[in-house]
Amino acid sequence: MIxxxxxxxLFKMHNGESVPLSAEMITxxxxxxxxxxxxxxxxxxxxxxxxxxxxxxxxxxSVTVGEFAGALEAVLxxxxxxxxxxxxxxxxxxxxxxxxxxxxxxxGEGCELFFFPRLRDEMxxxxxxxxxxxxxxxxxxCVKQLAGARRWSHRCQTLHNQVVAFxxxxxxxxxxxxxxxxxxx
Numbered sequence: 001m002i003x004x005x006x007x008x009x010l011f012k013m014h015n016g017e018s019v020p021l022s023a024e025m026i027t028x029x030x031x032x033x034x035x036x037x038x039x040x041x042x043x044x045x046x047x048x049x050x051x052x053x054x055x056x057x058x059x060x061x062s063v064t065v066g067e068f069a070g071a072l073e074a075v076l077x078x079x080x081x082x083x084x085x086x087x088x089x090x091x092x093x094x095x096x097x098x099x100x101x102x103x104x105x106x107x108g109e110g111c112e113l114f115f116f117p118r119l120r121d122e123m124x125x126x127x128x129x130x131x132x133x134x135x136x137x138x139x140x141x142c143v144k145q146l147a148g149a150r151r152w153s154h155r156c157q158t159l160h161n162q163v164v165a166f167x168x169x170x171x172x173x174x175x176x177x178x179x180x181x182x183x184x185x
Contacts, residue, residue: 009055010062018062023051046075096131098122100163101138104145112146112159116166123170127180135183136167 008020026047050071054060103122107115126134143160144152164184171182 009051009060011068012062012064014065023048026051043076046079047072050075094131095133095135096126096129097135097137098126099138100136100142101145104142107146115146119163119166120170123167124174127171127174131180133181133183134171135185137185139163139184 007022009022010018011021012018026044050068053071054063054068100119103118104115107118123134139160140152143156143163144150147153147156147159149156167182167184171180
């Protein structure tokens with residue numbers, strides 16, 4: 001086993017890995033409206049002070065990145081810097097669902113004229129949340145409601161194909177980089 005250097009702390013990363021770093025190896029990037037008031041040397045000295053606090057004052061051999069960032073943020077906040085930790089941002093939703101039959105009901109019975117713009121608006125709102133998957137369920141009931149049919153017919157199949165094609169076109173036109181899968185049920 002390799003011993004830890006006297007000038008190093010083990011930093012526990014989010015993925016479970018631990019990395020030995022000295023105070024000089026730590027780099028800090030600030031975000032916030034007052035970060036331009038402090039030069040890199042000031043921030044570097046603040047980071048070294050936090051490092052010293054954990055290493056010598058508390059006698060710790062390891063610290064999580066979150067603990068270190070929180071302590072550094074508290075120190076800088078004392079000097080008027082509003083730093084925002086990136087780890088506190090909520091992750092984007094993985095799957096967003098919509099009920100096509102409900103959208104058809106909200107558009108009025110047999111009223112395709114209002115349904116398709118409503119569907120595009122729904123997709124735009126969901127894509128703003130950067131999901132990985134958009135799931136639209138209730139297609140069969142939606143189509144039957146829009147067509148005003150009790151049983152599946154050729155008109156229903158044509159409308160079914162139009163709704164699926166419309167969703168694909170909207171996703172292609174509105175999707176942001178990073179990609180999003182589309183599921184229509």
